[in-house]
Amino acid sequence: MPRRNRDNLSFVGMPVERVDADIKIEGRALYGDDLEFADMLYGSYVRSPYPRAEIEKIDISEIEKDPDFVRIITCRDIPGSNKCPIVYDDYPFLADGICEFHSQPVAIIIAKNNFKAKELARSVKLIAKPLDFIDDIHISIKDKKNIFSNYIIKKGEALKELKNCRYIVEGEFTTNYQVHSYLETQVATGIYSSDGRMVVYSSTQCPFYVLDAVCAITGLNSNKVKVIQSVVGGGFGGKEDVPSIVGAHAAVCSMITKKPVRILYDREEDFRSMSKRHPSYSKVIYGADENGKLKVCIVKYILDAGAYSTLSPIVLWRGTVHSTGPYKIDNVLVESYAVKTNKVPCGAFRGFGQPQISFAQESLIDDLADKIGIDPLDLRLKNIIDLNSLTSTSQKIKESIGLKELIEKVREKSRWGKSNLKPSAHFKKRGLGASISYYGVGLGAKGKYLDRAGAYINIYRDGSINLNVGNVEMGQGALTVLSQIAAEMLNSPIENIKLEEVDTSKVPDSGPTVASRTTLMSGNAIIEAAKPLRERIFKTASEILGTDKFIASDGYFITSKKKISFNDVIKECWAKRLKMSEQGWYVSPPTSFDLKDGQGDAYLVYSYSANIADVEIDTETGEIYVKKIYSAFDVGKVVNPILARGQAQGGILQGMSWAIYENLVIEKGIMKNPGFTDYIIATACDKPQYDISFIEKTYSKGPYKAKGMGELPLIGIAASLRNAVKRAFGIKINYLPFLPEKNLKLIKNL
């Protein structure tokens, strides 16, 4: 019998093994530094020694005699523009006169090998005058010109209605940086050839951003440049904007030296100069009526953007839109700010401005329940958005929302309110804490010009298939999920499909690989490309079978009498000279948003989650241990249950790591712990038990009704931990990370 699941599908919804598992497990995958080129040179940076500085002189006299020294590149050598194209284009590729943060790239030393490049770069005498700097958002925000961007959401009469509320809670929350901690640091190689073409291999989530940056710095047109994604050893947002800079540097170095040039960050410089999750400050107020119905939400949300605006305007926008939580609230007032400080520019990180405000908002909802004296899950159930209700931006939810069921699911699974959890020692306390979240899938109204994606399908005569898309595999499983979608559409064996790393010359600009948009956007683009191919293939199959009554399943076309393979059908298609290659293009449905009052349809659709954390706190040390996380997700159709589960586990652990362990220390503008020796992250040893469920509320416009998944699992974790600690022991940890020494102070104040 043909293998088909309950949706009558052979590949979508099936636990297909990762298509890149073998090459990764066996060490055969080619990451950025595995690629070898003849006569390759290496670039390394001279970086700003101060948080803010005026460059006076770059003295290379000590290194220029070195036989391995090739040359120095400064901003004066750049043939094109010295501004990296990221939103407001304010970040210079190489500092020109003034440095705005410690470790900002000032010059590149090119040498014959990587070790020598690093050594020589360290030996350059950079003569610079330290200047005054600002490292505190609360000081910085006082000067308007330090505000990179700000938004407002205004609905109803929040200030006025607050007075009428029976219950009011208010809280201030802070969060710290999070470092992406990918295994593979930033790396790119530029290869300029004598015929005027540039190829850049980049470890990137956003090959088209790198393309734009390379064109900007070199002055080359896009059709002379090809950005090819090398296998990415982890992204999490960290390979979103910075690879543009690294790739552009490698490209310009190659253009000038006429040799391949690689730039490979070491871990310390990766810490010091890479974008991170924004530290934040937020103040949230909720007001509810006597029935526990939410009436008002007032938010002030500030992100510490660092020295250049880079992605902050859009990170802030996402946080702002989601800042009130997935609740029906008639009166909303949100103000948000991304503020400059003389620190490393912050950027994208899984969740993209949502986790910080979700921590604040979901903590405070929990406190409101306490204040009202009802179960926090009941309070949420009473107020959550549902079909046809409006979000805080007045977007009507028209379909695909399983939030209620998710809450019920984790409540049931965790035996919420029923079990009597025992701590593992008498000096420990244990409790359950909840949170919920929603996540607008894709770029939304603020990024709508980028919300399109292409796909290219080429079916060879032997039935094997090349599939190209513009979004990347970075560990999340895109290669597999998108292969499943293509296999389902074409009814080809999944082994026939080779989905390649992105090559910007093969597919049109498909925007960034961010915002949990890959399955939705590239999946739909694949469907667009596959549609006419499917038609030709199925028609040819029916001609061979002599009937159009056949079952297409698992790579075969089957009647009661006959079974023919995909490969045989393709052979016949080619004999008929049918067109066996297509470009697909998908444009997301329209969104609308009015920046004046923050009202409108911010996103296409939302994914949802509910979490319950089972947590222990050591009352003597202040340490927090996560025993188990119950998470339930509505991400629409789950294309691959194994991979979806993996995404959930990774997101939960990364959220937990941010909440409990990760503590980047910057003192007077200088990073104190730029490495894994004293910047601690959760490891496999720290992982909790996972209890993960999916409720598939399908989305009509998604590929096979899928929405998006990548970021959602992380978002609510911090709040669920904080709420669990509160329920275990009564302390309210309104800061991240939950440092034991700080927790102890709270415990002592009890």
Added chain:
Amino acid sequence: MPRRNRDNLSFVGMPVERVDADIKIEGRALYGDDLEFADMLYGSYVRSPYPRAEIEKIDISEIEKDPDFVRIITCRDIPGSNKCPIVYDDYPFLADGICEFHSQPVAIIIAKNNFKAKELARSVKLIAKPLDFIDDIHISIKDKKNIFSNYIIKKGEALKELKNCRYIVEGEFTTNYQVHSYLETQVATGIYSSDGRMVVYSSTQCPFYVLDAVCAITGLNSNKVKVIQSVVGGGFGGKEDVPSIVGAHAAVCSMITKKPVRILYDREEDFRSMSKRHPSYSKVIYGADENGKLKVCIVKYILDAGAYSTLSPIVLWRGTVHSTGPYKIDNVLVESYAVKTNKVPCGAFRGFGQPQISFAQESLIDDLADKIGIDPLDLRLKNIIDLNSLTSTSQKIKESIGLKELIEKVREKSRWGKSNLKPSAHFKKRGLGASISYYGVGLGAKGKYLDRAGAYINIYRDGSINLNVGNVEMGQGALTVLSQIAAEMLNSPIENIKLEEVDTSKVPDSGPTVASRTTLMSGNAIIEAAKPLRERIFKTASEILGTDKFIASDGYFITSKKKISFNDVIKECWAKRLKMSEQGWYVSPPTSFDLKDGQGDAYLVYSYSANIADVEIDTETGEIYVKKIYSAFDVGKVVNPILARGQAQGGILQGMSWAIYENLVIEKGIMKNPGFTDYIIATACDKPQYDISFIEKTYSKGPYKAKGMGELPLIGIAASLRNAVKRAFGIKINYLPFLPEKNLKLIKNL
């Protein structure tokens, strides 16, 4: 005023400068051996020492200690198939037991550099037993199993009607080899990577043939292999089949050694083992009635195929179809044979089996005119096919035939019959000689499954354009002509277009770059891809201009009030998220041909030429000097007059070189002059004056009504020279080349 020509076009028909002129003139183009890869190895061949041999042992004991020796590859190392996929797949990649020609590849020695690889390969002791061999087609043909293929054309009652003819002429003709004499010898590089992908850079006319060969030898599926054409330093047919073998060798060597491996032929081995123009024997009989009306043509045509069939079956077919000349003849009997000999396999060469038989047939037509006593041009004019007449395969000419005008044109230009040409010395004689030819454009009925082509157009946000097709630039100007067609369709500046060398992963299998099919097939594929793009661009332009009444010309969209650039329109298209990339696919219209009697529509359409040669013969030395060639062509619309003229000049000189100079000597199966020291070709010094005209009889299904041009100019040259010598001095040179020593014998016999 907008730049537009009489056809209201801005680019097509204009003398656009070669788009690859700069990189070629400045030495920046990357030919096969210019590409550098890290840790590259080199392969060189152990070759058969005899014309036929049984291999007994390959002894590498003398070389295996050499530090530069890496390993030997024999047929036993091949993971896939040992038969190169060319028509009948009889040519082994590496000889297995028996060698069938001198210099056949037996093993590959891989070493750390090219010099060492060649040296070590020479030092291998190949112990082999010489076997009996056949080097003469007249002996070989007696054994049926030596006939690789044969065809027949049978129309009317040739043998019967011959008896009724008033005038009968009969002649036997022989032609020798022609070596392609491209500047760049065969070269390929295979790069197998640990992730299981194979990239092969190949100097090839047929990247998809190389793809098939690489898949065959390695056992890899097509989607794991990418063949990328390096800039080709000349093809002329010589880069049609053999690059499959060279590319497959490089690929398998790389797969086994896990390093990049290059194979680069030196000139001698290129001579010895490369395919060539087939030597031929032909016997032609024409019969005419009392009015000089052709009634009968009987042809026997034999090609010396060499040791393996390779392309001979299709070379023979083209020659056969065209063997009676472009005349209306009711009674035709053609038999043709490709016969095995133990010599190097012959293959494709500009004209592809037509020049040999055209030499015979156009010589004999001239002799018939002499016999009848009428002007040879008048005889031709009386008998040529015209609109609605039938070819010898009974194909009705439905459109686009300018043969009559071409003959009138060269008659007028050469002052045929009017001028009194003076020889340059008293011992020299001078005369004019004529020939005409036709050329079926594309692969025709015999290759119809291959007669399709793809194109990919990708328009970037900055307005720059990537264009990819499956046919190659090999010096003929394809990049320029196809860029013109794309620019015309899109109304983009031609500078915006970057047409890249072929990458088999970017476009579907578009067949070979042969048969003068590139402009027609890839041109039409580009038009298919461009159509929807043009529609979007023009619609967007009309929206910006506020009217659909505008002139699109030369990269601008113009009304009386406003002029906007292509780049501005593209910017707006992207802002609207329109699909700016498309795959085009073109399938040639159907042909039909019955192999039983050789009747049917052999080709889509024909191009035509007429030539008059002004020639001097030195009666004391027998040497022949070509003073001037008048050629007129009907190739449909001329897309680029400079390039078309260049094609004409090159074809004429190459035809002349074949006729007069090129004399490859093979004695007892061994080549005696494998190099340019004693294999003489025409050079710039030998070039005649050219008088070239075009008469554009447009073809409704061609891209902007073009047909094809590349091979036509060569085909009739030899006969025109032979006929000129005859008219100058009375001798009939029925052999090629016109060696002075042989000519002298004819002169002495006068």
